[in-house]
Amino acid sequence: MPRIDAERFLRDLNDLRQIGAYKTGVHRPTYSPQDMESRRWLMERMAEIGLEPSIDGIGNVYGRHKGPGPHLLVGSHIESQNYAGWLDGALGVVAGLALARAGLPVDVCAFADEEGHFEGGFLGSRSIIGELSEEEIDRSRSRNDGTPLREALAAAGLAGKPRMTLEPGRHKGFFEMHIEQGRVLESSGLRIGVVTGIVAIWQYRIVFEGQQNHAGTTTMAERRDAGLSAIRLLARIDEEFPRVAAERSVWTAGRITLDPGAPSIIPGRAEVLFQFRDVSPEVLERMDAALRALVRESNRREKCPATIEQMSRATPALCDPAMMAALDAAAEEEAPGAWSRMPSGAGHDAQYIAKRMPVAMLFPPSIGGISHHWTEDTKPEDLALACQVLANGAARFLAA
Amino acid sequence: MPRIDAERFLRDLNDLRQIGAYKTGVHRPTYSPQDMESRRWLMERMAEIGLEPSIDGIGNVYGRHKGPGPHLLVGSHIESQNYAGWLDGALGVVAGLALARAGLPVDVCAFADEEGHFEGGFLGSRSIIGELSEEEIDRSRSRNDGTPLREALAAAGLAGKPRMTLEPGRHKGFFEMHIEQGRVLESSGLRIGVVTGIVAIWQYRIVFEGQQNHAGTTTMAERRDAGLSAIRLLARIDEEFPRVAAERSVWTAGRITLDPGAPSIIPGRAEVLFQFRDVSPEVLERMDAALRALVRESNRREKCPATIEQMSRATPALCDPAMMAALDAAAEEEAPGAWSRMPSGAGHDAQYIAKRMPVAMLFPPSIGGISHHWTEDTKPEDLALACQVLANGAARFLAA
Numbered sequence: 001m002p003r004i005d006a007e008r009f010l011r012d013l014n015d016l017r018q019i020g021a022y023k024t025g026v027h028r029p030t031y032s033p034q035d036m037e038s039r040r041w042l043m044e045r046m047a048e049i050g051l052e053p054s055i056d057g058i059g060n061v062y063g064r065h066k067g068p069g070p071h072l073l074v075g076s077h078i079e080s081q082n083y084a085g086w087l088d089g090a091l092g093v094v095a096g097l098a099l100a101r102a103g104l105p106v107d108v109c110a111f112a113d114e115e116g117h118f119e120g121g122f123l124g125s126r127s128i129i130g131e132l133s134e135e136e137i138d139r140s141r142s143r144n145d146g147t148p149l150r151e152a153l154a155a156a157g158l159a160g161k162p163r164m165t166l167e168p169g170r171h172k173g174f175f176e177m178h179i180e181q182g183r184v185l186e187s188s189g190l191r192i193g194v195v196t197g198i199v200a201i202w203q204y205r206i207v208f209e210g211q212q213n214h215a216g217t218t219t220m221a222e223r224r225d226a227g228l229s230a231i232r233l234l235a236r237i238d239e240e241f242p243r244v245a246a247e248r249s250v251w252t253a254g255r256i257t258l259d260p261g262a263p264s265i266i267p268g269r270a271e272v273l274f275q276f277r278d279v280s281p282e283v284l285e286r287m288d289a290a291l292r293a294l295v296r297e298s299n300r301r302e303k304c305p306a307t308i309e310q311m312s313r314a315t316p317a318l319c320d321p322a323m324m325a326a327l328d329a330a331a332e333e334e335a336p337g338a339w340s341r342m343p344s345g346a347g348h349d350a351q352y353i354a355k356r357m358p359v360a361m362l363f364p365p366s367i368g369g370i371s372h373h374w375t376e377d378t379k380p381e382d383l384a385l386a387c388q389v390l391a392n393g394a395a396r397f398l399a400a
Numbered sequence: 401m402p403r404i405d406a407e408r409f410l411r412d413l414n415d416l417r418q419i420g421a422y423k424t425g426v427h428r429p430t431y432s433p434q435d436m437e438s439r440r441w442l443m444e445r446m447a448e449i450g451l452e453p454s455i456d457g458i459g460n461v462y463g464r465h466k467g468p469g470p471h472l473l474v475g476s477h478i479e480s481q482n483y484a485g486w487l488d489g490a491l492g493v494v495a496g497l498a499l500a501r502a503g504l505p506v507d508v509c510a511f512a513d514e515e516g517h518f519e520g521g522f523l524g525s526r527s528i529i530g531e532l533s534e535e536e537i538d539r540s541r542s543r544n545d546g547t548p549l550r551e552a553l554a555a556a557g558l559a560g561k562p563r564m565t566l567e568p569g570r571h572k573g574f575f576e577m578h579i580e581q582g583r584v585l586e587s588s589g590l591r592i593g594v595v596t597g598i599v600a601i602w603q604y605r606i607v608f609e610g611q612q613n614h615a616g617t618t619t620m621a622e623r624r625d626a627g628l629s630a631i632r633l634l635a636r637i638d639e640e641f642p643r644v645a646a647e648r649s650v651w652t653a654g655r656i657t658l659d660p661g662a663p664s665i666i667p668g669r670a671e672v673l674f675q676f677r678d679v680s681p682e683v684l685e686r687m688d689a690a691l692r693a694l695v696r697e698s699n700r701r702e703k704c705p706a707t708i709e710q711m712s713r714a715t716p717a718l719c720d721p722a723m724m725a726a727l728d729a730a731a732e733e734e735a736p737g738a739w740s741r742m743p744s745g746a747g748h749d750a751q752y753i754a755k756r757m758p759v760a761m762l763f764p765p766s767i768g769g770i771s772h773h774w775t776e777d778t779k780p781e782d783l784a785l786a787c788q789v790l791a792n793g794a795a796r797f798l799a800a
Contacts, residue, residue: 253628
C-alpha cells in the first residue's frame with residue numbers, strides 16, 4: 001500500500017490557508033485575486049510533483065500524470081465560500097497532490113466555482129463534462145455583486161482560453177475527499193465516512209398572491225393575507241413531511257419574503273423558497289407528491305392562490321460499489337471500527353463527474369459539524385488518516 | 401345650520417391635487433418641494449377666508465380664526481404617502497377651510513408628517529401637544545432615504561422657527577374628517593361613518609434564535625431551525641387569536657425575516673413583526689396575554705428560544721360622546737339611514753389631539769376600500785355630503 005507523506009500534506013494545506021487568510025479561515029471567492037493566486041500555487045505544486053499543470057477558460061486547474069494508466073482522477077475545488085473555512089474543497093485538491101506524491105497514477109483537478117459565487121454554480125465540473133454552454137456563461141452573474149461572469153473571467157486573465165473536457169476512457173474513476181460538513185461522524189465517535197451517494201436537491205418557489213391592504217382598516221373577514229396562507233402551508237408541511245420522508249431526508253424553508261414587508265400592511269404577496277434532499281429517487285418523488293398535494297389543499301382552503309414552481313430537480317449521484325468497497329477495506333485497515341457508510345447531504349463536484357465515470361467520496365469529520373464559516377475545522381490526525389485511507393482505497397481500486 | 405359651498409370645497413380639493421400630481425393621485429412626501437408648495441397654497445386659502453395663517457418649526461400650518469370663541473379646531477394633514485391618494489389627509493384640511501368659509505368659528509390646521517415619512521411619525525400633532533422633544537428631532541431620519549430630519553427641515557426653510565403649541569382652553573373640540581380607508585361603509589351601502597374611537601396598535605418584535613447550518617448535512621433531529629419555530633408560533637396565533645379577539649379586532653404579521661435567508665442554509669435567526677389593533681383596552685390586554693402565553697408555550701416546546709419585545713403599546717383614543725351625538729344627528733339629518741358608528745382601524749392626528757381636548761372624526765367611504773395608493777378615491781357627492789354633515793355637526797356641538 002502507498003504511504004502518504006502526512007507532514008507534507010498538512011504543510012501544503014496550511015500553506016494554501018495563507019492565501020486569502022481570514023481569521024482562522026479563508027476568503028477566496030471564485031476568480032478573486034486570492035482565488036487566482038491559489039490556482040497558481042496549485043499549478044506550482046503540481047509541477048514540483050511531476051504532473052503537467054494547466055488552467056482552462058473556466059478556471060479549472062488540471063495536473064496531468066505523465067506516466068501510463070490506468071489513471072484515476074482526484075480532486076475537488078479550491079475557491080471558498082465568503083469568509084469561510086480553510087478545508088472545504090481545498091482538502092480534496094491537496095489530497096490529490098498527496099496521492100500523486102505517493103506515486104499513484106492520478107490526475108489532480110480543482111474545479112472552478114463549485115461554491116456557486118456565480119449563477120449556475122459548479123461551473124468547472126459542469127464545463128469539464130461538457131454541460132456548461134457559452135450562452136450560460138454569457139448570462140451568468142456574480143451572486144455577490146452582479147459582475148457578469150465574462151467580465152470576471154477577463155479580469156482573472158482567463159478570457160479566450162479553451163475549456164478542457166475529460167478525455168474519454170482515460171480514468172478508471174474519480175475520488176473526492178471532502179469534509180463532512182455535518183455532525184454525523186462526530187456525534188457517533190467515527191473518523192471516516194464512506195459516502196454512498198450525493199443527495200439530490202429538489203428546490204421549489206411557492207408564491208401566494210393576496211391583496212395588499214391597510215392592516216388597520218381591513219377586517220379579518222375581508223383580508224386576503226398572502227403571508228398567512230404561506231404560514232398555514234408551511235405548518236402543514238411541518239406536520240406531513242415526517243410521514244413521507246425517509247430516515248435521512250431533510251427539508252428546509254430557507255427564505256420567506258412577504259411583500260411589501262411592512263408592519264402595518266397586509267402582505268399582498270408571499271414567496272417561499274423550499275427544498276428537500278434525499279439520496280433515493282423514490283423518496284424524492286414521494287416528497288414532491290406530498291408537497292404538491294399540500295399546495296392543492298391550500299388552494300382549496302385559502303383565499304390567496306398558491307403556485308408552485310420547481311426550480312431544480314437533480315438526480316441523486318450514487319457512488320460506485322467497487323470504489324466504495326475499496327474505501328471500506330482501506331478504512332477498516334487504517335481505522336478499524338471507526339468508520340461508516342453515509343450519504344452526502346451536500347452537493348459536490350463528484351455529482352457531475354459521476355455522469356462520465358464511476359465516483360466515490362470520503363469524509364473526515366467536521367468539528368462541531370461547522371462549515372461555510374471561518375471556524376470550520378478538522379483535527380490534523382483525522383485529516384492525515386482520511387488521506388491515507390483515500391490512498392489505500394485508490395490503490396485497492398486500481399488493483400482490483 | 402351653516403351651508404358649505406360644496407362646489408368651492410371640491411374645487412379646492414382639485415386645486416390641491418395638482419400639487420405633486422401623480423397619475424390620479426399625488427406624491428407629496430413631508431418637506432418635499434411639493435409638500436411645501438401645498439403648505440403655501442393652504443396659507444393663501446386661509447388668508448383669503450380671513451384666517452390668520454402661520455407655519456411653525458415642524459411644518460404645522462395653522463389658520464387662526466380672528467373672531468370670538470368658543471372655537472373649534474378642524475383639520476388633518478396635507479402631505480401624502482409616496483405616490484398615494486389625493487384625499488387622505490388633504491380632505492380633512494380642505495373641509496376645515498369649507499367650515500371656516502361657511503362662517504363657523506374654526507381654527508384650521510394641517511399637522512406635519514402624520515404619514516411618518518420620518519421616524520416617529522405624527523410629528524406635527526405630537527409637537528403641537530408638546531410631546532415631540534428636540535432630542536427626537538435630532539435623532540429622526542427619513543424612512544425613504546435616511547436624510548436627517550434636521551436637514552430636511554433646513555432644506556424646507558423651517559430651521560430655527562418656533563414650534564407652536566395648542567392654546568389651553570381655546571378650543572371646545574377637534575373635528576377631523578378623513579377617508580375611511582376600508583370597505584366597511586361601501587360594503588354596507590352607507591355614506592357616512594361616525595367614528596367611535598381610534599384603535600390602538602400594539603406592536604411586537606418576536607425573535608427566535610436558532611443555529612445557522614447547512615441545509616443538506618444537518619439532520620432534522622439535530623436542527624435548530626429558527627424559521628420553523630417562527631412558523632409554528634404564527635400558526636398557533638392563527639388558531640388562538642379568533643378565540644380571544646373582539647369582533648372588529650385585527651392582527652397582522654407584516655414581516656418575517658429569516659437570517660441569512662438563503663435556500664440552502666437553515667435559518668439561524670427569525671424575526672417576526674406582529675401587531676394587533678382594537679378600540680378596547682380590555683380586548684388589547686386579552687390579546688397581549690394570549691400572545692405572551694403562546695410565546696411561553698413555544699419556549700417550552702421548541703429548540704429555538706423566542707423573545708418578545710413590545711415596540712408600541714398605545715392607548716385607544718375614544719371620541720367624545722357629545723361630539724359623536726352632534727355628528728349622529730347631523731348625519732341622520734343629511735343622510736337618513738345611510739350612516740353608522742364605527743371604529744377607526746387606522747391611526748390619525750386626532751389620537752394625539754385627544755390628549756388635550758375632546759375629539760371626533762367623520763368618514764366618507766373609500767371606493768373599493770383603497771388607500772395609500774394613487775387609485776384612492778371617493779365619489780364627489782359623498783365628499784360634499786360628509787363636509788356638510790361635518791359643518792352641521794360642528795354647529796350643533798357649538799350650540800349644545
